[in-house]
Amino acid sequence: PCHLSNDRVKGEAAAIETELLRDYRFGQQQLIEIWGHACAIAITKAYPLSSMGKKQPTVLVICGPDQNGSIGLVCARHLRIFEYEPTIYYPKRSSHSLHQDFTVQCEKMDIPFLSYLPTEVQLINDAYNLVIDAILGPETDLANVKEPYSGILVTLKQVKIPIASVDMPSGWDVEEASQDGIHPEVLISLTAPKKCATSFSGKHFLAGRFLPYDIQKKYELNLPEYPGTDCLIEL
Template identity: 60%
Template sequence: MLLKGRGGGSPCNSHRLTATMSSVARPDPAETPEEQRFLSTEEAAALERELLEDYRFGRQQLVELCGHASAVAVTKVFPLPTLSRKQRTVLVVCGPEQNGAVGLVCARHLRVFEYEPTIFYPTRSLDLLHRDLTTQCEKMDIPFLSYLPTEVQLINDAYGLVVDAVLGPGVQPGEIGGPCTRALATLKLLSIPLVSLDIPSGWDAETGGGDSEDGLRPDVLVSLAAPKRCAGRFSGRHHFVAGRFVPDDVRRKFALRLPGYSGTDCVAAL
């Protein structure tokens, strides 16, 4: 999802964790490009309008669906029974735009799934949805960091993985202020696994640009609704699409020929 609007919107540390990640289904090399269609920025915006205006999805509803599915994707790659206590700790870094709202929901569901999330949310949006989601996390005793250590080893030692929910499509680091930009510079240096929501923060939604100064190289990418065009440049371990809520008619309209969802799963591995 784009879900953008101002005010609205690495290697593992243990062989067991690496083995777990390797067990997740990988794409079939025989698949044709048409079966893994990436959306342009214009197409993604049109798909979002279709959901909001024609199908009458609410903004909060879409954020909740995307955040829940993002948490489920984390459980697919890092299943709780295989993790040590330290590996269950998750740092969720949220920006003030809509991707940050998805990150807050993701953190809440990770807590429900018995992980141990901590949130860093340095530039808080005044939007009512963001405030409500923040209150929900606080009421569930999810801790919020007052600052992010610049010494990356402190983060590597304290957490098992990091969720990047800082920027979404069309949002540039300079648009959201210094604290988030500094956080991205720190995330680039981490050695623990990184999970990016929708697009890696700092990437251009069309071209990727993962080698840019503020770009990240996540281990896991969770595309929301459908993969954006930049996902074609993703070279991490696992790529999921979280779009089971997208109606069949909308999938056909946008030629979304993607892997099927198994059972009751809300995410599918690409």
């Protein structure tokens, strides 16, 4: 299986990102845009419009406070362009100007933002066809997950509609699956699968086709061959 080649997964993912930003002159906004766009494409492959019945599929995108949340915002904006109907729940907005820019872009696309998440699971099941989990990323310290995120995870563990997770399922440890985490139907790994993805049994996509060859080699990522011109691959 292809995954970051040793156990320092958290460190390696961060090291790759630092190198992309510092040595290869990628911008943070550029990386988030690439990842968010690829996530939206993965959603269209896993849940094509044609399979969603006649009405436009409503998608609830739940965004955490860090970079994963911003990737969720970009994903929502592209889904809107692909004629899905996203709604965003972004309870703790980042003060980072970059993240604020992504928020404004969504607002300008007339994507609604929820002021609270219904705790009645039935309301979520009835109102949405799909949840996108862009809540907790590899950088999250699971020992310190506070409200509102701990409550959101409790709610999401009970919903019946499919969940698609960005980079790793929220509540999972980067090294292994966790009982406290949610159980998505779809996982979209970014750059390279995290070690915990080896215990994921659903539909698994990898989005990371922009990585310079030198980085792939240096970190022994053993990435698969992407088909044609696709920006992602189903593993």
